[in-house]
Amino acid sequence: EADIYQTPRYLVIGTGKKITLECSQTMGHDKMYWYQQDPGMELHLIHYSYGVNSTEKGDLSSESTVSRIRTEHFPLTLESARPSHTSQYLCASLGFRAGELFFGEGSRLTVL
């Protein structure tokens, strides 16, 4: 089993609230990613990091921000949640085998 953890698993929150989705991995991987996935749809890359103090935006524009102060920790923050942010957010890290992403179990966010 992959050692990558996301919290919270489920979050229902009101519009305008600030939220932080946590992601931690204990595998020592440098490269980490955040994907957004709606039901039945493909994963879209929203943020990635190649290591400490490295963060970049992905293919899908997102109002969220990320930070990478420690190798094992890659939190995602929404300053002011809106209903359009309702989705599943999946954190992943890249293993040592080509193309092998290890995903967390996801954070399902519902903004009312």
Added chain:
Amino acid sequence: RKEVEQDPGPFNVPEGATVAFNCTYSNSASQSFFWYRQDCRKEPKLLMSVYSSGNEDGRFTAQLNRASQYISLLIRDSKLSDSATYLCVVNRGSGSARQLTFGSGTQLTVLP
């Protein structure tokens, strides 16, 4: 046109059947290819890489046709536990998952 296209299905097959999924990709510079499996409401997990010469892993066979820009996954003697969504993943570069593009997946249900 999407960069990676898959037949969404669903494919409903009886236990023991052989089923095949195809996936086409638009970027001829794509360098490596993978199949991921995603169970309902779970995170994706790497099923197998796809090599140019084709490769097998137990009941699963993956093939690549670079000229026609498609990859396939064949599942023989399907089991109930094979029920999942199968994601075709294409890497436009080498190494970094920054260039991994996910298809929207093909849903498989194996019936008793």
